Amino acid sequence: MMTALGILWYVLICVLMIGYFVLDGFDLGVGVLYPFIAKDEKSKGVLRRAIGPVWDGNEVWLLTAGGALFAAFAPAYATSFSGFYLAIMLVLFGLILRAVSVEFRAHETSNLALWDALFFIGSLLPALLFGVAVGNVVEGLPLNANGDYTGSFFALLNPFALLCGVLGLVTMLTQGASWLSLKAELGSELRAKAAALRGKLSLVSVVVFLIVTVMFFAGVQPGASYEVGSMELGCAGAAIYLVAMCVMQFACKPENDKKDLVAHLLVSLSAAALIIVLGATLFPNLIPALDPALSINIANAASSDTALTAMTIIACIGVPIMLVYHVIVYRTFRGRIS
Amino acid sequence: MDAVLLARIQFAATALYHYLFVPLSVGFGLVLAVLLTKAYKSGDPHDEALADFWVRLFTGTFAVGVATGITMEFSFGTNWADYSRFVGDIFGAPLAAEALFAFFLESSFLGILLFGKKKVGRKAYMVSGWLVWFGSCLSCLWIIIANSWMQTPAGYTVESTSAGSKAVLTDFFAAALNFSTLQRFCHVVLALLITGALVAIAVAAYYKLKGRNEEFGHKLLKTGFIIAVVCTVLMMPAAHQQAAEVAEQQPAKLAAMEGQWESGPAEMSFFGWVDEASGTTVTVGIPGLTSWLASGSFDTVYPGLNDFGPDYYTGNVNAIYQSYHIMLYMYGIVIIVLILSALVLAGKVKGKWALRIMLFGWLASLLAIEFGWLVAELGRQPWIVYGELLTADATSLAVTPVMLVITLLLFLVIYVMIYFFWLRASFRIIKKGPEAYLPANNDEEVQK
Numbered sequence: 092m093m094t095a096l097g098i099l100w101y102v103l104i105c106v107l108m109i110g111y112f113v114l115d116g117f118d119l120g121v122g123v124l125y126p127f128i129a130k131d132e133k134s135k136g137v138l139r140r141a142i143g144p145v146w147d148g149n150e151v152w153l154l155t156a157g158g159a160l161f162a163a164f165a166p167a168y169a170t171s172f173s174g175f176y177l178a179i180m181l182v183l184f185g186l187i188l189r190a191v192s193v194e195f196r197a198h199e200t201s202n203l204a205l206w207d208a209l210f211f212i213g214s215l216l217p218a219l220l221f222g223v224a225v226g227n228v229v230e231g232l233p234l235n236a237n238g239d240y241t242g243s244f245f246a247l248l249n250p251f252a253l254l255c256g257v258l259g260l261v262t263m264l265t266q267g268a269s270w271l272s273l274k275a276e277l278g279s280e281l282r283a284k285a286a287a288l289r290g291k292l293s294l295v296s297v298v299v300f301l302i303v304t305v306m307f308f309a310g311v312q313p314g315a316s317y318e319v320g321s322m323e324l325g326c327a328g329a330a331i332y333l334v335a336m337c338v339m340q341f342a343c344k345p346e347n348d349k350k351d352l353v354a355h356l357l358v359s360l361s362a363a364a365l366i367i368v369l370g371a372t373l374f375p376n377l378i379p380a381l382d383p384a385l386s387i388n389i390a391n392a393a394s395s396d397t398a399l400t401a402m403t404i405i406a407c408i409g410v411p412i413m414l415v416y417h418v419i420v421y422r423t424f425r426g427r428i429s
Numbered sequence: 430m431d432a433v434l435l436a437r438i439q440f441a442a443t444a445l446y447h448y449l450f451v452p453l454s455v456g457f458g459l460v461l462a463v464l465l466t467k468a469y470k471s472g473d474p475h476d477e478a479l480a481d482f483w484v485r486l487f488t489g490t491f492a493v494g495v496a497t498g499i500t501m502e503f504s505f506g507t508n509w510a511d512y513s514r515f516v517g518d519i520f521g522a523p524l525a526a527e528a529l530f531a532f533f534l535e536s537s538f539l540g541i542l543l544f545g546k547k548k549v550g551r552k553a554y555m556v557s558g559w560l561v562w563f564g565s566c567l568s569c570l571w572i573i574i575a576n577s578w579m580q581t582p583a584g585y586t587v588e589s590t591s592a593g594s595k596a597v598l599t600d601f602f603a604a605a606l607n608f609s610t611l612q613r614f615c616h617v618v619l620a621l622l623i624t625g626a627l628v629a630i631a632v633a634a635y636y637k638l639k640g641r642n643e644e645f646g647h648k649l650l651k652t653g654f655i656i657a658v659v660c661t662v663l664m665m666p667a668a669h670q671q672a673a674e675v676a677e678q679q680p681a682k683l684a685a686m687e688g689q690w691e692s693g694p695a696e697m698s699f700f701g702w703v704d705e706a707s708g709t710t711v712t713v714g715i716p717g718l719t720s721w722l723a724s725g726s727f728d729t730v731y732p733g734l735n736d737f738g739p740d741y742y743t744g745n746v747n748a749i750y751q752s753y754h755i756m757l758y759m760y761g762i763v764i765i766v767l768i769l770s771a772l773v774l775a776g777k778v779k780g781k782w783a784l785r786i787m788l789f790g791w792l793a794s795l796l797a798i799e800f801g802w803l804v805a806e807l808g809r810q811p812w813i814v815y816g817e818l819l820t821a822d823a824t825s826l827a828v829t830p831v832m833l834v835i836t837l838l839l840f841l842v843i844y845v846m847i848y849f850f851w852l853r854a855s856f857r858i859i860k861k862g863p864e865a866y867l868p869a870n871n872d873e874e875v876q877k
Contacts (some may be wrong), residue, residue, distance in 0.1 A: 146542030158525030165517020172506025
């Protein structure tokens with residue numbers, strides 16, 4: 092039976108994923124752009140300082156989303172994390188190496204090339220693999236009665252899933268470029284490069300999104316074990332995504348640095364819209380199985396109402412406080428880096 | 430090797446490794462907050478430099494602690510899927526709450542400590558230090574809640590569903606407090622604070638040994654000493670409470686800690702050896718002392734290992750026995766280091782030998798913590814949730830031994846590399862010393 096609290100937590104987990112995608116998306120994007128856009132020590136420093144005070148907090152959204160998934164839909168957490176075992180481990184190693192590379196670079200100046208390489212790889216792995224995982228979930232997974240994934244690691248690397256990975260990566264790159272154009276010094280070469288990239292990457296993102304959509308309706312959905320949860324909401328999400336990307340493209344020209352904040356907000360909105368599309372597509376499933384009887388959904392995976400009530404109270408207290416922290420940090424470090 | 434054992438080895442290795450940094454993060458945090466407060470109050474550039482120096486030492490350690498902590502949160506889903514399915518109703522909430530209440534607090538104000546000194550006021554900067562430390566303590570609280578529920582579960586019922594049985598929450602506060610959260614929280618946090626303060630003592634001893642930074646060394650020694658003494662004294666009742674709780678809730682663990690096979694008054698042994706094959710323990714100790722510590726009477730009878738059927742027989746008895754005793758020896762070393770620190774502070778001992786011993790107090794404390802966790806976790810086997818779910822029934826069936834071996838090797842390579850660079854970076858910061866953070870015009874004066 093699907094309870095109201097179960098639905099609420101499905102929505103809240105989508106909200107946490109939006110928070111993660113919007114925030115950590117840009118700093119992962121900056122990490123992947125790092126070797127390509129920053130050639131000298133000075134601009135590298137600007138990139139690091141652009142995300143330095145915030146990346147850690149942004150990453151906490153992932154831990155919160157993971158914890159919330161565990162608390163609210165434990166079977167979905169167990170199946171996805173164990174089913175995508177090697178992929179999750181690669182993400183984990185990426186996140187670890189990224190975190191230490193940022194920190195050690197300041198003290199270990201004899202190994203700059205190593206830390207730069209780890210920062211790049213550590214950003215690339217999560218930025219790419221999150222999308223691959225989502226793509227596999229959308230396709231539906233081979234599960235057994237215990238809920239365990241029965242396929243192989245290499246089966247996860249199929250064309251649709253990989254393309255979803257590319258969509259996630261390119262969107263994060265767009266976010267990264269737009270964050271950099273917002274933070275780099277006015278009139279600097281770095282800002283010009285980042286703003287130009289922002290425009291180009293958003294176009295690539297839109298093209299990849301359209302291909303993913305076509306593949307979904309032509310290849311994935313006809314054979315899928317589930318119906319699209321809410322076509323209306325999915326279309327609305329897709330529309331928001333496309334409109335936001337197009338408005339950004341036409342209203343925020345790379346040479347106009349007054350529109351950098353607007354551009355970043357629009358790019359963030361489009362990233363959020365992708366999660367709306369995802370949530371609307373899967374609802375009420377969390378992890379569709381190839382055999383629909385084994386699918387993990389709100390009805391069979393939600394925690395008890397007692398647990399979800401406790402979680403809701405925790406969220407009502409914790410989320411406003413956490414948002415205050417974000418306001419403090421982003422206000423403290425607002426403005427361009429000189 | 431079978432998947433269960435490999436999964437256990439992986440969890441033990443990554444958790445023990447993570448715990449090399451947790452005590453330093455939480456312990457450094459309090460030292461940091463105190464140093465920042467001193468600097469704020471005095472406005473003395475030397476106090477400021479000392480605080481800045483400690484910020485650098487703290488943030489490097491903290492970053493590794495955070496990074497290796499992600500492993501732990503992921504591991505329940507990746508390696509312990511059936512455990513997660515069983516406990517999700519209860520165990521997930523503290524993890525989510527930890528991220529929400531603690532991690533956001535820590536990460537936000539850590540950003541301010543690292544990058545915000547010129548952007549926020551002096552008072553706000555000092556408060557940021559306290560908030561980061563407070564956040565790290567909150568983080569401990571939620572994790573101890575989660576772990577304590579596994580040790581002494583409460584506030585739940587077990588329901589069977591189509592996909593197997595699972596624990597269902599009936600009372601949030603009963604589950605959160607259960608029978609051991611408070612005792613274990615006090616025991617753990619005090620140990621973390623002692624370790625951090627002992628690092629301050631070790632750094633101060635290093636400066637005194639090298640005959641440099643006399644003023645900084647003295648200030649650091651005093652701060653570290655006060656924190657360490659207060660926490661080490663408080664540790665005695667805290668450890669006592671914890672032992673009493675174990676005696677009551679997990680008597681099989683207590684029996685293994687003292688290697689007691691037959692029921693009777695529990696001995697407190699100084700050292701010994703357990704032969705599990707023959708079911709005997711050779712010890713030198715005081716009979717009945719553990720009974721007295723746990724219950725107030727030398728005659729209180731506790732069950733021996735032979736009284737527990739295979740369901741509660743922990744196995745690994747010698748490992749538990751030795752780990753418990755190593756923890757106690759290490760605590761003894763900590764007390765010796767603190768006595769030496771007091772004598773050095775008072776100027777009663779001038780020899781370098783005392784300073785050399787003080788360099789290693791933190792290591793003893795760290796080892797005590799690691800071995801303490803081994804006692805806690807080995808001592809509840811074969812259960813992962815005590816009395817409810819067997820460890821053998823808790824792993825991820827989708828994960829093969831080959832995958833576990835691959836990731837275990839990757840962890841080994843990456844973690845060893847991280848430890849090497851962390852150690853080198855920390856030593857560099859310490860060698861450079863607080864004087865590097867003094868305003869430029871004061872440089873010459875200090876170098877003399």
